[in-house]
Every structure is written in structure tokens, then in C-alpha cells.
Amino acid sequence: MTQDIRVQALARVEGEGGLTIGVEDGRISRVELNIYEPPRFFEGFLRGRHPQEVPDITARICGICPVAYQMSSVRALEAALGVTVTPAIRRLRRLLYCAEYIESHTLHIYMLQAPDLLESPSALELAAEAPEIVQRALRLKQIGNKLLSTLGGRSVHPVSSCVGGFYRWPEAADLYALIPDFEWALEASLETVRWAATLPYPAFEQDYTFVALRHPNEYAILDGQVGRSDGEAIDEDDFDRVFLESQVGHSNALHSRLDGEPYLVGPLARFNLNFERLTPAAQEAAASVGLTPPLRNPYRALQARAIELVEVCAVALEILGSLEFIGPSRVEFELRAGEGSAVTEAPRGALFHRYRVDETGLIASARIMPPTAQNLARIERDLWNLGPTILPLPHDQASMQCEQLIRAYDPCISCSVHFLTLKIDRHPEESNR
Amino acid sequence: MTTILVGLGTTLRSDDELGLAAVQRWQARFGGRHPDLIVELLECPGIELLPLINGHERAILVDSIQAPSAAGVLHLEESDLSAFSSGTGSAHGWGVAETLALARSLPTESTPTDIRILGLPVLSIDPGPLDAAASNALLEAAVLAIEAELAEEPLSTASAS
Numbered sequence: 001m002t003q004d005i006r007v008q009a010l011a012r013v014e015g016e017g018g019l020t021i022g023v024e025d026g027r028i029s030r031v032e033l034n035i036y037e038p039p040r041f042f043e044g045f046l047r048g049r050h051p052q053e054v055p056d057i058t059a060r061i062c063g064i065c066p067v068a069y070q071m072s073s074v075r076a077l078e079a080a081l082g083v084t085v086t087p088a089i090r091r092l093r094r095l096l097y098c099a100e101y102i103e104s105h106t107l108h109i110y111m112l113q114a115p116d117l118l119e120s121p122s123a124l125e126l127a128a129e130a131p132e133i134v135q136r137a138l139r140l141k142q143i144g145n146k147l148l149s150t151l152g153g154r155s156v157h158p159v160s161s162c163v164g165g166f167y168r169w170p171e172a173a174d175l176y177a178l179i180p181d182f183e184w185a186l187e188a189s190l191e192t193v194r195w196a197a198t199l200p201y202p203a204f205e206q207d208y209t210f211v212a213l214r215h216p217n218e219y220a221i222l223d224g225q226v227g228r229s230d231g232e233a234i235d236e237d238d239f240d241r242v243f244l245e246s247q248v249g250h251s252n253a254l255h256s257r258l259d260g261e262p263y264l265v266g267p268l269a270r271f272n273l274n275f276e277r278l279t280p281a282a283q284e285a286a287a288s289v290g291l292t293p294p295l296r297n298p299y300r301a302l303q304a305r306a307i308e309l310v311e312v313c314a315v316a317l318e319i320l321g322s323l324e325f326i327g328p329s330r331v332e333f334e335l336r337a338g339e340g341s342a343v344t345e346a347p348r349g350a351l352f353h354r355y356r357v358d359e360t361g362l363i364a365s366a367r368i369m370p371p372t373a374q375n376l377a378r379i380e381r382d383l384w385n386l387g388p389t390i391l392p393l394p395h396d397q398a399s400m401q402c403e404q405l406i407r408a409y410d411p412c413i414s415c416s417v418h419f420l421t422l423k424i425d426r427h428p429e430e431s432n433r
Numbered sequence: 434m435t436t437i438l439v440g441l442g443t444t445l446r447s448d449d450e451l452g453l454a455a456v457q458r459w460q461a462r463f464g465g466r467h468p469d470l471i472v473e474l475l476e477c478p479g480i481e482l483l484p485l486i487n488g489h490e491r492a493i494l495v496d497s498i499q500a501p502s503a504a505g506v507l508h509l510e511e512s513d514l515s516a517f518s519s520g521t522g523s524a525h526g527w528g529v530a531e532t533l534a535l536a537r538s539l540p541t542e543s544t545p546t547d548i549r550i551l552g553l554p555v556l557s558i559d560p561g562p563l564d565a566a567a568s569n570a571l572l573e574a575a576v577l578a579i580e581a582e583l584a585e586e587p588l589s590t591a592s593a594s
Contacts, residue, residue, distance in 0.1 A: 060445070063477040111480065111527070124531065127538040135539055142484045156478055 019402060020250070021383070028387035031380045033406075035251040046366040051077045051163050051335070051357060058353070058368070059157050062412055064107075067100040067152070068346030070161040071222060072353040072368075077163045079237075079340025080357050083333045088326045089165040090222065095319045096151045096161070097221050097344070098312040102144030102185065103155075104347035105267075105305040105312075108410045109192060110137035113302050116404040117199045133195065140188050140309075143181045147316065150174045165330030172323050182317045189309035190285055196306040197289035201299045204389075204405075206382060208296060209258060210269035211243070211374075213345050219270070219277045219311055221345045227273050228263070229294075236343045239352045240367060243374065255377040256369060262377035265349025266409070267304035268295050279318075282311040298382060299408045305347075335361025346371050348412055372411045379409055437471040437489045437545075438579065441496040441529065444476065448555035450563040452496040455553060455575035463580050470583070479527035483536055483544070491547040493582050495575060496529055498552035505571070506578045507552035511537070514550065551578050 022030030042061055046054060058073045059066035071093060078085065085093075110133065111123040120126045127134040145155040151170050152158020160166050214233060215224035225233040226242075234242055243263070245254040257263070272293040278286070286292065286307050295304060341354035349371030358364040386405055390398040440456030442449045453474050460472055473485060486492040498507060514530035527535075529550065536544040553575055565572070 063479070107480065122531075124534055124538060127535055131539050131541075134535070135541060138480075138483065138539070138542070141480070145481065145484055155481060156476060 019383070019406070021387075021402070023391065026391065028384060028391070031383045032248075032250040033376055033380055033383075035253040035376070043366040043368055046355075046363050049363045051081065051355070051361070051363060054355070054363065054366075055161050055163065056157075056159060061368075061370075063156055064104055064412055065100060065346045065348065065351075066157045067096055067148070067161075068344055068351050069353075069368075070158070071097060071344045072342050072346075072351045073355070074161055074163050075223065075342035075344065076340050076353040076355050077357070079342060080338040080355050081163065081333050081336060081340070082338065083164055083331050085165055085331055086327055088324055089329070089331070091319055091324075092151065092166060092170075093161075094222055095316055096148070096158070098316040098319075099144045099147035099151065101221075101308060101312040101347055102316075103141055103148065104410075105309050106137050106140040106144065106192075108347075109196065109302055109305050109309070110134065112410065113299075113408055114199065116407060117201065117299070117302070136188050136191065140185055140192075143178070143185045146181065147178055150178065162330055164333055165328075167330065169325040169329045172325065175320055175323055179317065179320050182313060182320060186281065186310065186313040186317060189306070189313045190281075192309055193285045193289055193291075193303070193306045196303045197291070199302070201297060201302075203297070204299060204382075204386070205296045206298065206385060208268070208378070209261065209263040210272050210294075211258070211263050211265050211350060212269040212273045213343055213350060214273060215277065217277070219274050219279070219282070219308075219315075223342070223344065226343055226350065228258070229269075229273065236352075237341050239341060239343055239350075240354060240369065243352075243369070245369065245373075251376065253373045253376055254369075256374040257377060262381050263374070264378050265371045265374050266301065267308055267347075267349075268298065268301045269349065270345060271295060271304035271307060278307065278311055279314040281314040282307050285310045298405065301408055301410070305410075337361075348372055348410055349374065370412070372409075375409055375411065379406060379411070435469065435471055435489050436491040436493065436583070437473065437486055438493045438583070439482070439486065439495065440472075440474045441478065441482070441494060442476065444563070445560060446558045447561045447563055448553075448568065449497050449558045451553040451555065451568060451571065451575070452494075454563055454565060454568070455495050455551075455572050455579065458572055459576045459579045462576060467583060480532050480535070482529065482532050483542070486545055486548075487536075487543045489545050491549070492545045493549050493551065493579065494529060495551045495553070495579060497555045497558070499558075500552065500554045501556075503552075503554040505554075506574045507554065508578070509550040509552050511548055511550070549582055551575060551582070 018034035020032045020034055021028060046057060054073045054077060055070040058069040061069050115122050115126055123134060148158055149155045152160045210229040212227060213220035213224040214227035225235060226239055227233045243256050243258055245256050248255050272295060275293045291303055337357055337359040339356040343350050343352050351371055352369040354367040355363055356365040382405055383402060390401050438456060440453045442452040444450050456474060500507065511533050536542045553571055
């Protein structure tokens with residue numbers, strides 16, 4: 001490969017950004033994920049708002065994972081305001097999160113990453129070759145949509161969640177009616193696991209520091225301590241004191257590091273740190289295809305997502321089968337000064353929110369650390385490590401391999417920023433060879 | 434069988450809100466004339482558009498479109514959409530064109546046979562609010578175009594009669 005590489009836009013990721021790879025003396029000298037969309041200032045315009053406005057505003061950060069933003073924000077504000085929700089509210093929040101996982105993971109597995117592994121230009125070609133696979137994906141997604149609409153009022157940017165719980169309980173009959181769909185979805189997710197095991201994954205084992213929520217009794221999504229692969233664990237409230245953000249010149253998204261090094265959040269981290277907390281159905285599904293932790297290949301995050309599909313379908317079925325709407329749908333509270341933080345597991349990884357409420361009861365400060373931003377430094381490290389593989393390749397193949405690696409992360413650049421264009425910037429002598 | 438009217442766009446990227454604003458303006462002025470019409474506003478739905486329109490006889494989609502040399506409301510067929518790349522501005526790259534193409538590749542999908550697209554040319558999709566005053570003429574034209582589309586019979590009905 002002797003020419004600069006330019007790809008106008010990386011396809012099949014949420015949002016837009018650019019990539020520059022510098023090459024000198026036959027080696028990669030620079031890898032920069034150029035996240036150049038202007039900052040979106042969400043933290044800034046939350047200031048002065050009523051806490052009850054926060055979940056609906058932060059949900060607009062992302063059309064793919066609005067529930068994650070709502071759950072992290074309501075939990076952080078409840079910590080700030082001294083609110084403890086009831087077990088019934090917590091169960092309904094878990095159910096809501098299941099819907100988002102089904103939608104997000106199904107989209108990424110079938111529509112975004114699988115075409116790469118199958119060397120298919122997009123899911124359109126996959127639909128022509130194997131329509132039954134795409135139809136399974138669409139029905140799975142639709143079931144996620146139905147649950148999200150039933151619980152959240154609509155399938156994109158739901159509106160039912162509030163600080164303290166839900167504005168009202170959903171209709172139990174509407175939820176019971178979804179049980180046959182979820183029985184099908186569980187079977188379809190098991191089929192997804194089996195299908196995912198047949199896909200060809202590039203050999204690319206990496207040495208990651210995994211970071212994910214851990215819960216003593218369940219596969220942690222909604223709450224817990226923040227665990228990591230060296231065995232250490234911290235409280236949610238210490239998150240931004242341990243995982244430090246810094247600016248880099250080429251990106252409007254902040255990078256995060258742990259002890260000065262990149263780390264990984266997301267499905268691989270959750271699978272590896274919480275495997276023993278998976279439901280029996282999900283553990284059996286993993287065993288059936290010989291999948292055991294640790295998974296250290298970023299492309300195989302697809303398989304972790306497939307196992308998580310089984311997990312959330314099994315959890316959703318369990319909750320749907322034992323619905324109890326006891327007491328009020330939301331806990332009343334008095335506004336007061338306070339500060340609180342929370343981490344929940346968005347489909348793409350740990351999502352941290354911290355809020356300070358002033359003595360008038362309004363938001364004085366807000367801080368949000370999205371999972372994609374936390375992974376950016378780690379993606380750059382992976383691209384460095386991919387160098388020896390891509391440098392001997394023709395331009396188009398090298399570009400494609402970079403894109404596919406980035407896509408395997410399912411980055412939501414909209415959450416951290418937007419626009420991805422790939423440019424390999426060779427040193428002048430390199431370009432002349 | 435029913436007709437669904439869908440406004441598409443995002444309120445965060447200036448002219449990309451045109452589709453939403455047009456349907457809202459139409460709804461305020463003419464909504465009462467069409468009590469059986471299903472009206473939806475979707476921000477960056479991506480592939481979520483599909484389950485929403487499936488099962489309906491006719492879908493009228495109103496969306497902003499990047500066509501710098503065009504003026505006024507563009508009446509588009511599905512086959513026209515390939516000329517307009519939705520690109521990365523759409524959720525995960527799944528814009529209207531890609532989503533409808535996927536539906537047509539799966540014959541079992543109950544996607545409307547009659548889909549009409551009203552494209553509203555954008556000047557800017559930079560972050561920020563829509564300048565409704567500057568877009569007033571286009572929005573007015575879009576309102577009338579929506580009403581005109583609704584006045585027509587669905588294709589399948591028309592061809593059967």
C-alpha cells in the first residue's frame with residue numbers, strides 16, 4: 001500500500017467522524033480517530049433545568065440508546081435527592097432496558113457487523129441471499145419496539161421514565177400480551193447464538209482491561225459496583241475520579257483512561273466479568289457453542305451480544321410472567337441540594353452520569369461519560385495493533401479492514417460526537433514509493 | 434387498510450427538521466379533516482420506519498432531502514431515492530432509501546404498495562434549530578402538497594376501480 005487512503009464516510013455506525021493513519025518508514029506513526037463534530041453542549045444546557053426535565057433531555061442524546069440515558073440520569077438524580085425506588089419500579093426499569101438491548105443488539109448483529117464477516121456489502125445483499133435471517137432480525141427488533149412502546153409510550157425516545165419511577169404504570173394486559181412474542185424471541189435469540197458461532201471472525205486477540213458493572217445477584221445492567229478485569233471494584237460515585245477524561249487535539253470527544261491506559265467497556269467486558277451471573281438460558285447457550293470467558297477478540301463482541309440477547313429475552317420473559325404493580329408508580333420527593341452519580345450499562349457499555357442540584361432544586365452541574373467516548377482510546381490502540389496486518393494490503397482492503405474493526409465496536413459516535421472519514425496520511429517519502 | 438402520514442427528521446440539525454415541521458403545520462391546519470389518518474413524527478428512525486408503515490395500504494413520507502439545486506417540494510418515487518444518498522446523517526446509515534430497499538427485498542414484509550415521498554430540499558444540516566421563518570414558503574408548499582396527496586386515492590384502490 002503506497003497511497004493515501006481516503007474514505008468519505010464510515011458506513012453502518014451511528015454518527016460521523018474521521019480516521020487518519022500516518023505511516024512513516026513502513027510503520028504506522030499516528031492513529032487518530034478524528035471526532036470533529038462540534039460539541040453538543042448537553043451538559044451545559046442542563047444547568048438551571050428542573051431535575052424532572054433531565055431524563056427526557058438526555059434521552060435525545062441518542063436515538064439508539066435513549067433508555068440508557070434515561071436510566072443513568074434518573075438513578076443519578078435519585079442519588080442526589082435521596083430517593084429510593086421500590087422493587088416494582090426497579091423491575092420495570094430492567095424490563096425497559098431489555099427492550100433497548102433487543103433493538104440495539106439485533107441491529108448491530110444482523111444489519112451492521114454480520115455483513116462485514118460475510119463479506120457482503122450490506123444487509124440488503126444479505127437479505128437477498130438469506131432472507132430468513134434478515135426477517136428473523138426484523139421480527140426480533142419489532143418485538144423490542146413493541147415492548148419499548150408499551151412501557152415507554154413510543155419506540156424512539158420513550159417518555160414514561162421520571163426521577164422516582166414512571167409517570168404511570170403500564171397496562172398489565174398489554175404486557176401479558178407480549179409473552180408469546182418473547183417466547184418466540186427467546187428461541188430466535190438462541191438461534192442467533194448458533195448462527196453467530198458459524199460466522200468467520202478475524203484472528204485478533206488483544207490484551208484488554210475490561211470495565212463493567214457487577215451485581216451480586218444478576219447480570220448487571222441497571223446498577224451495581226464498577227468492576228474491572230484486575231479484580232478491583234469501585235462504587236459508582238467514584239467513577240469519574242478513577243476513569244479520567246482528557247482532551248486530545250484531533251477529537252471533540254474526550255478520551256478516558258484508567259491509570260493512564262485505555263480500557264474497554266461494552267459487551268465483551270460484561271460477558272467476561274459477569275459470565276457467572278448470566279441466566280441459565282444464556283449460560284447454556286454459551287456452552288452450546290463453546291463460548292467461555294475471556295473473549296479477547298473485538299470482532300467476537302458480536303457473539304457476546306448474541307448471548308446478551310438470550311439474557312435479556314429470558315429476563316424479560318421472567319418479569320413479564322410475574323408482573324406486580326404494587327404501590328404508586330413513582331416515589332414522591334422534595335427538591336433539595338445534593339449531588340449524585342450513577343452508572344448503567346448501555347448496550348455499548350458503561351454510561352456514567354453525575355448531577356449536582358443546587359439549593360433552589362435546579363441542576364447546577366451535569367457530567368456525562370458515554371461508553372463510545374470511553375472506548376475511543378482503546379479503538380485507536382486496536383488500530384495501531386492492526387497495522388502490521390493492513391500495511392501490506394491494497395488501499396481499498398486496508399480501508400475496509402479499519403472500518404470493520406471500528407464497526408465491530410458498534411460505536412455510537414452521535415453520543416460522543418459525529419462523522420467518520422478515513423484518511424491514511426503517509427509521510428511524503430512513503431507516498432513517493 | 435389505512436394511510437399513514439410520517440414526518441421524518443431531527444430537531445437538532447437545522448433544516449433536517451423540515452419534514453417534522455411540515456407535518457406539524459399540516460396537522461394544525463388540516464388534521465381535523467382526516468380523523469382516520471394515522472400521523473407519526475419520527476426523529477432519525479433508521480430501520481424503525483419499517484414496522485411503523487408495514488400493514489398500511491399507503492404511506493406518505495415527508496423528509497428533508499439534500500438536493501442543493503432543487504427548489505420547492507419534490508414529489509419522489511421510491512426508485513428516485515437512490516439519487517439521494519442518506520449517508521451517515523441517518524441512524525446507522527439506514528435512511529429512507531435503504532430501509533425501503535430492504536423491505537422490497539423481503540417479499541413477506543407487508544410494506545405499503547403505495548409509498549409517496551415529499552422531499553424538502555435543505556440548505557443546512559448543521560447543528561442548531563430550524564429557521565422556520567426562512568423556510569416559511571417551503572413549509573407552506575409542503576402543507577399543500579400533503580393535502581393534495583391525501584386527496585388522491587391510494588394506487589391500489591385507483592387501479593381496482
